[in-house]
Amino acid sequence: MVATTAVTAALILLAGCGGDKKSDSGSNNNSGDKSSSSASPTAPSIPTFDPPKAFAVSAAYPVLKDPNELTVVEHADVALVGHVAVASNKKVLNGHDVTDPNKSWSLQATPATTTTVNAVLPPRAVKLDGKDAAVVIYSETDKGNGTQKPQGLVVIRWVDVATGEAIAETKTKTLDDKGGAGGAVYDIETGQVALGINGPPDSNGTTTSTLYADPATKKTAIVPGLDPAAVHNGTIAGATWPSSYRANDSMLALADGPSGKITKKLGHPQTSYDKIAGTGKHGYFYGKTYVTAKDKWDLGIYSVDLSTGAVAVTPLPPSNSSTDIAAWSCLWDEASTIACTGKTTYTTNGTDTMLGFDDSTGKKAWGFSNDSGNRNVPDLTAAYHGVLYAQTEAQNILLDAKTGADLPSPTPSGSSSSSDSPSAGSTPSDGSSPTAGDTPSDGSTPGTNPNSNLALFDGKLKAPTSVSPYGAVYSQGDPHNDYDTSNDLDSVCVFMKATA
Template sequence: MTAFAVGRGSMMPEAAVSGRLSSDGTLKTDLPVVLYRGTAFVASTDRLQAVDTATGQITATVEPQGKSVHPADEETNPALAAPPVLATGHGRTIVITPFVVQQTGTGTQADHTAVEVTGTDAATAKVVWRVTVRPPQWDDVYSDLSVAAVGAEQGVAVVRVSSGSGDHAVSYGIGLDGGSRPLWTVNQFQAEAVVSGTVVGTALEDEAGIDQRAAAYALATGRFRWRGQDSTNVGAVPAGPRLVRVFGKDYGSGHDYDRLVDPASDRTVRTLPEDLSSSGCEYDDRSTLVCSGTGTDAAVAYGLDATTGKTLWQLPDEKADRVAPTVTAVWHGRVYGTTDHGPLALDARTGKDLPSPGIAPFLVNESAGLALDKAGSQLVAYPTSG
């Protein structure tokens, strides 16, 4: 999309940004939102709202059948709600949303905490299945559980359940037909990326969650594939359709590592530049990985080939007198962001400036861009205009 109709914005529900804005009006965490055609699906800890991006009207609300452990109308950290995941399977697009719920016991059976995963038809906003799982009992930490839909491919969605302390985690593979139970379960594994038939994340190898290794399992079966070196501060994020970014600090040497790897084998495709060590990267859904953040000296932005990891362009460029923007979103060959001069757009493959889109959206699709209003306090959906 080249531009947005700035004068025709529609307000999104408060849940979309509640607890996620800093005092200066910047976004601290990812929006709990996914876009599907003209609908924004907004997740909170106890519901999923379907919102018409053209009007701002809530067209449907999905709630778990169990009682939410984290009701949104109580003093609950809104950031516990993670973005839903769109998954394609069985001829339809499904919105995957997990909730932490309290299940009421019967007779001598005690109440217990569980995770209820809902699959909602994106076209109709109607629930097509529910799968309920009961996480391991980790020293009575149920009240601090957080859940997230990690990703989905090839008819399988991955859901992660973590303790508030970060010491414990369990990951589940759930078939997109729903079924009555998960396809597989891996305990003490914090799934973080689903790429090319592989689930990559962090293996927690001791009860304190200190000993960590990057690890990978087959998406279809949950079978073990590989495990990295003993490390701390381990993390993994998707880096396009074929690569995963794996980072951490080697426990033995104390050296940091940050690399793009083949998810099935852990083969390093490229070690990322030091300037990108504190940067986030996002795939443009075509061919480019765009990374931005704070480098060793100043703000940086890079475009990398999503297959080879090769650098395509980078900013700042002193010779061309160009600064690095703050990147807010990338989509279909375009980079959106801001500098001191206002909103901007770049070509994702070349880094060249394009006409201003009028806003700096955090999420974009063919129908709308979602950005903060001028006051930096509300999320607004602006329709595309070209």
């Protein structure tokens, strides 16, 4: 492991997957030619597996801190979009081609000095006209335009990861001045997005609404009073909000995204339906109803068919406390299965449970809990094309998405050859690296060719959080000290090459 001072020096030179420097390709931070002016070597081919079942650490890209952030630990969100690893924070979206270390790019969150980015949602991989694209969503405050009061904006940007150029962008005003947005769902085939925002009130006065955005038309629409769980081909599956606490008048619903209208209300009225997952076929919800006679909450996981509106329910054990009702989180394998983890009754002392749903029907296909024989529920981190990726206390594991059974997996190596990347202190011999303070007049941020720096990998392999046929990525904290403010390192984007 290199010394902290050496890593700090290296970080001035390396932007990588998540830094805030441009590559030495002479690219502009917002658009323009991203290619290098000098001849580049032929990109090496790397094997692909669909789905990958074994990995070897092949690259580690430093993610630099945003100097305007007061928080010590930020940890950028990372994703593998085809063969490009991307990382985002409130300042910049960066991409690094894992098949060619000479290709990287950087795209500013906002070029306007009068605009503040308050939050950024994790980047998501989609396809646009057959191209790999990343969707990134920003909550912003615009304080420009003379004497106007600050206004909130939700900015959705679709980026071609091969070039780092924005393909499409939408901007939508919100009722609050922070541009608050969250809970986005995506159509991976079209790039359409639906997310909750603070929008116009519905008939009950509820201001939580669904913002629908389409990259093909670059148009948006708002569905008042709807919380979205899934979107596909313009159809949104969501839930309406109750008129008051324990009102038992929340409903499941389908909406037409382009028109912003709810087309059908479904199922039985309940206290609430909390969205937990969405696919190309179904929206999934955690439903709860307060039963006065029993002084208990009836619970279940509900699915809504985006085509027919059919509703399927998987009952869960009831709870006698609203504050202890467990939260469920789910992942879609982008093929046939939704896998969910949570507690059956209480957040603090309930039984850890994992459930698998057949997405062709929306019905439960399998499940197990910590009380199921000799099995423990792992920490589910990713899902891809029939495989669930998870982490236990002892190791990283694979599960069959269709059955929930453990899959055998080859033992991955900690890292690839050190020749794959430069040492922590390596510097290009042509002297082209600018100093940390170099800033061009156009406001863009310069940098060097962001090659991988494997010295930043801490040797503790984690389960992936984003997977493609090329491999997987996850975010690692500063290997020296997560709370060290003396260097520029926020976190490390670790790329694991697929080996089987």
